Amino acid sequence: MNKLATLVALAATLSAPALAATRTVTLSVPGMTCAACPITVKKALAKVDGVQKAEVSFEKREAVVTFDDAKTNAEALTKATADAGYPATVKQ
DSSP, X not given: OHHHHHHHHXXXXXXXXOOXXXXXXXXXXXXXXXXXXXXXXXXXXXXXXXXXEEEEETTTTEEEEEEETTTOOHHXXXXXXXXXXXXXXXXX
């Protein structure tokens, strides 16, 4: 019985999902040319599963995005903005 309990505990440990982390990335979005552009960029980012918050600045031509790294990544974020007509790159 003791071996069974040990095996169950081991199986539960190995099958547990890895802990996700909240990440924040800043994207450069140089193609925003009017005050309405950030609305489109923000909506595109908000549709990406895992995005928790997106703040888009027309003046800075950038987007600061907070997301769950178990659900999405910077590549998916830049793809979302590009698909909306606003190619972006990750700022260093």
